[in-house]
Structure formats: C-alpha cells, structure tokens
Amino acid sequence: MVLLHIDPSRTVGKRDPMIYGHFIEHFHRQIYGGIYDPGNPLSDAEGFRIDVIKAMQRIKTPVLRWPGGCYVSASHWKDGVGKERRPHFDKAWRVEEPNTFGTDEYIAFCRKVGCAPYICTNAGTGSAEEMSDWVEYCNLPNEGPWAKLRADNGHKDPFKVKYWSIGNENYGSWEMGAKSAEEWGRLVTESAKMMKRVDPSIELSAAALADLDWNINLLKGSGKNLSWISLHGYWDGINQTNDYANYEQSMVYTNTLDSQVAKVRGLLAAMDFGNRIRIAFDEWNLRGWYHPNVDAGLSLDEYIKPRDLNDENQRYTMADAVFTACFLSMVNRNCDIVGMANYAPVVNTRGCIYTYPKGIVLRPTYHVFDMYVNELGDTVLDTYAEAGQKLSLTDKQGKATETPALDLLATLDAQGNVVLAAINKDPAKAQDFTIDWGSSPSPSGYSIHTLSGTSTESYNDAGHDDAVPLMPTKAGYKAPDSIKLPPHSVNVIKFAK
Numbered sequence: 001m002v003l004l005h006i007d008p009s010r011t012v013g014k015r016d017p018m019i020y021g022h023f024i025e026h027f028h029r030q031i032y033g034g035i036y037d038p039g040n041p042l043s044d045a046e047g048f049r050i051d052v053i054k055a056m057q058r059i060k061t062p063v064l065r066w067p068g069g070c071y072v073s074a075s076h077w078k079d080g081v082g083k084e085r086r087p088h089f090d091k092a093w094r095v096e097e098p099n100t101f102g103t104d105e106y107i108a109f110c111r112k113v114g115c116a117p118y119i120c121t122n123a124g125t126g127s128a129e130e131m132s133d134w135v136e137y138c139n140l141p142n143e144g145p146w147a148k149l150r151a152d153n154g155h156k157d158p159f160k161v162k163y164w165s166i167g168n169e170n171y172g173s174w175e176m177g178a179k180s181a182e183e184w185g186r187l188v189t190e191s192a193k194m195m196k197r198v199d200p201s202i203e204l205s206a207a208a209l210a211d212l213d214w215n216i217n218l219l220k221g222s223g224k225n226l227s228w229i230s231l232h233g234y235w236d237g238i239n240q241t242n243d244y245a246n247y248e249q250s251m252v253y254t255n256t257l258d259s260q261v262a263k264v265r266g267l268l269a270a271m272d273f274g275n276r277i278r279i280a281f282d283e284w285n286l287r288g289w290y291h292p293n294v295d296a297g298l299s300l301d302e303y304i305k306p307r308d309l310n311d312e313n314q315r316y317t318m319a320d321a322v323f324t325a326c327f328l329s330m331v332n333r334n335c336d337i338v339g340m341a342n343y344a345p346v347v348n349t350r351g352c353i354y355t356y357p358k359g360i361v362l363r364p365t366y367h368v369f370d371m372y373v374n375e376l377g378d379t380v381l382d383t384y385a386e387a388g389q390k391l392s393l394t395d396k397q398g399k400a401t402e403t404p405a406l407d408l409l410a411t412l413d414a415q416g417n418v419v420l421a422a423i424n425k426d427p428a429k430a431q432d433f434t435i436d437w438g439s440s441p442s443p444s445g446y447s448i449h450t451l452s453g454t455s456t457e458s459y460n461d462a463g464h465d466d467a468v469p470l471m472p473t474k475a476g477y478k479a480p481d482s483i484k485l486p487p488h489s490v491n492v493i494k495f496a497k
C-alpha cells in the first residue's frame with residue numbers, strides 16, 4: 001500500500017489556471033461543423049454552437065490557441081477578415097479553406113466562452129511583417145492600415161490579444177516552410193522585434209523541442225523577447241491501420257509525461273532564463289495522427305472520414321481519461337515552470353467534446369477537465385509517496401515495463417482544504433493508499449468523486465452519454481485508515497479541514 005506524506009505548509013506553488021487551456025485548429029470538423037455551425041438550430045445568430053460554448057464554460061476554458069497547428073504555416077490571416085473573404089487551398093490538410101471563420105469570429109467566440117485568445121502566427125511561409133501586421137490589426141487603437149481595417153470591420157476597440165506564438169512545429173519536415181535551427185533563431189528574433197514594436201505589452205512564445213541545438217539557437221537570439229517557450233506532446237502515434245494503443249499500452253506512456261519539461265527546465269536554468277520564460281505546452285493529447293500528406297498522400301477527407309463515423313467516440317475511452325488525468329497532474333507538479341497547456345483539440349477529431357448535428361458528446365476526457373478545474377485547489381503541495389505497487393505492462397512494441405499503479409497529487413483549496421487528484425491506473429484491481437499527516441491535524445472526514453466507467457473500454461457516445469458516469473459524490477466518510485480507489489479510475493478526494 002502507498003503511504004502518502006502530506007504537509008499542507010510545504011507548497012510547490014500556485015498553478016496558473018491556463019494549464020487547463022485548449023486548442024482549436026482549422027482541421028476537419030474542429031471549426032466548421034464544430035464550434036462554428038451557421039444555420040444549425042443549436043447555433044446562435046452569429047453561427048457559434050451554444051452547446052459547445054456552454055460546455056467550454058463549464059470547464060472554465062481559460063485560453064484557446066488558434067488557428068493551427070500545421071494549418072497556420074501556409075495560411076494568411078488577411079484572407080480571413082473583412083467582407084470579401086478569400087478561400088485558399090490549405091496545403092497542410094489539402095482541402096479548400098473558406099476563411100469564413102477568421103480573426104473577428106475567433107475573438108467573438110473567445111469572448112462568448114470567456115477565455116483569453118492565443119494566436120499562433122504563420123512562421124512557415126509567412127513573414128515577420130505579416131505577423132506584426134496581425135498584432136496591429138488586433139491591438140493598435142487606430143494607427144496604421146490594419147488597425148483601421150479592424151475598425152472598418154466593425155470593431156472600433158482593439159481586441160487586446162496578449163498571447164502570441166511565433167509559428168507551430170517549424171522544426172518538422174511535415175510543416176510547410178520548415179526551418180533549420182539557425183533559420184529559426186533568426187526568424188524568431190526578427191519577428192519578435194517587429195511584433196513587440198507594434199505592441200510591447202504582448203507575451204510571445206516560439207516553437208521549441210526537447211532538442212539542445214534547436215533551443216539554444218532559439219534562446220540565444222530571442223530569449224530576451226520571449227515570455228514562453230512552446231512544447232508539443234503526442235504519445236500514441238496512430239498510422240493508417242488505426243492501431244490505437246489499448247489501455248495497458250496507454251499506461252506505459254504515463255512514464256514519459258514529464259521528460260520534455262525536465263529537459264527544457266534544465267536548459268532554461270542553464271541559460272539564465274529560468275525566472276523569465278515559462279513553458280506553454282501548447283498542444284498535447286495521448287493520441288497523435290500521422291500527417292496524411294506525409295504518410296500516403298491522402299486528402300484530409302480520405303484520411304479523417306473513417307475516423308469520424310458514428311463509432312468514432314468508441315476510440316476515446318478510460319485509457320484517454322486516465323492518461324489525461326496523469327498529464328494534468330504532471331503539469332500541476334511542474335506549475336513553477338509550466339504556465340500554460342492546451343489540450344489538442346477541444347472539439348472533434350480526438351478532442352474532449354464531440355459535436356454532431358443534434359448535440360454534443362462529452363467524452364471521458366472532458367469529465368477529467370471538469371473534475372480538475374472545478375474541484376482541485378490552486379496551490380500545489382509538495383508531497384512524498386512511499387513506493388506502492390507497480391503494474392507490469394507491455395508497450396506497443398511488445399517490450400515489458402512497469403509503472404506505479406497510483407498517481408497522487410495534493411492541492412490546497414482557497415478554504416484551506418487538502419484536495420487530492422488520485423488516479424488508479426490498474427486496469428483490473430482496486431488499489432489502496434494511506435496518508436501520513438505528519439504534525440498537522442488529521443481531517444475529520446472526506447468526500448470522493450470518481451470517474452471510472454464499467455470497464456477500461458467505457459466511452460460516451462450520442463444516445464448513451466452515461467457509459468462513463470461521474471459517480472455521485474460520497475460524503476461523510478470518517479477519517480479512514482486507508483482509501484480504496486476503484487480500478488482504472490480518476491478520483492478527486494476532498495478532506496474536511
């Protein structure tokens with residue numbers, strides 16, 4: 001049994017609410033038919049899906065990254081503003097992009113959800129000037145043609161977009177206009193300079209890797225202009241045969257959740273940026289898809305359609321939920337350096353909300369966000385767990401490995417209650433743990449909120465949205481000798497002070 005030592009006076013720090021952020025891309029049905037669906041009775045007068053907005057409000061979406069992703073690296077924001085929208089051929093996903101959803105619509109959507117905008121610029125085929133024109137369009141009151149254009153488009157007041165990312169995965173061969181480490185350092189330096197000349201108050205991020213050369217080149221030239229460094233993580237690469245990792249294989253990935261953070265943390269410290277630059281883990285998800293153009297020259301429709309059938313939701317199970325909880329706990333533990341994380345994406349494809357013409361499905365991962373955002377405290381405690389049981393697992397390549405069965409994160413809420421995120425990764429067995437409260441008074445009782453479903457394969461779908469139910473909170477437990485967590489479960493446990 002695991003023994004968890006908790007001392008409420010030992011804190012790691014306050015987590016930034018932006019660690020519960022999201023991402024949306026011009027990619028299949030994420031925007032069109034996802035958050036934006038003009039003419040659908042479930043949409044408002046401006047075409048935004050009201051059910052999606054409400055679901056995003058419930059998980060207090062703090063920040064939404066847009067418009068890509070790979071999409072951004074060959075797209076031009078000027079095609080998507082004003083009355084005359086210019087459709088273009090999207091070379092990342094090989095479809096026509098109508099550009100009817102552009103900057104004005106994105107800002108309107110963020111305002112309805114109540115989240116901060118976070119714009120990712122085209123650093124593939126775009127220029128430093130195009131990026132700084134975008135800052136002018138969004139943030140200058142009235143100086144210059146682009147600020148005036150915004151006003152002409154009906155928005156007299158600036159949008160005040162604080163968070164900007166220079167580029168996406170510009171290191172990757174799959175990205176349009178990919179760059180070498182040297183080219184990247186130079187482009188970011190020049191772009192940051194021009195963007196900050198337009199609005200010095202913006203906070204900039206730029207694409208990084210857990211790769212020394214790339215990051216050194218980036219930070220040497222541009223470190224002084226960056227507030228963030230951007231990381232992406234997809235653990236389960238899925239190919240044409242749809243070989244989604246099963247539950248056990250997905251748990252193997254939880255062993256490497258923090259490896260990029262650890263490397264970048266070390267480099268930032270070594271280069272004296274540790275106190276100035278934070279990590280924005282601005283795309284993450286258990287599942288990553290190979291890029292159709294890289295893989296087999298398929299069009300987006302050929303590639304995605306088979307993944308967007310009615311049975312699409314069956315792919316997102318308790319494996320995704322447990323992995324998501326482990327990632328969010330990792331980010332909480334690293335809250336001194338990770339200030340933002342963006343689940344990729346929020347809607348459709350492998351997102352936590354699935355839309356169909358008559359409604360939405362809240363996937364198991366959505367409920368994990370709901371529990372973490374709405375129930376955990378904002379102060380992360382520095383705990384120590386004495387080893388418990390390890391699970392023997394086999395990874396996707398057939399290699400045997402182990403992972404701890406339990407993942408325990410402790411937080412303190414505004415009322416001074418200790419609130420735990422307690423994850424049992426064990427596919428089949430309940431697992432126990434006990435707490436040593438040291439010299440602090442033991443709590444008089446606790447309440448527990450559990451997400452587990454009936455099996456590791458439980459999922460939610462249209463028409464049966466209850467396969468992964470949030471079990472009713474059980475209140476009034478007396479201070480226990482040990483707490484038992486059901487198999488494959490994510491739990492939030494609040495201890496009465």
Ligand code: AHR
Pocket residue numbers: 025027068069070071168169283289344
């Ligand atoms: O989500 C699809 C793609 O995955 C994104 O465009 C890209 O940034 C990541 O590689």
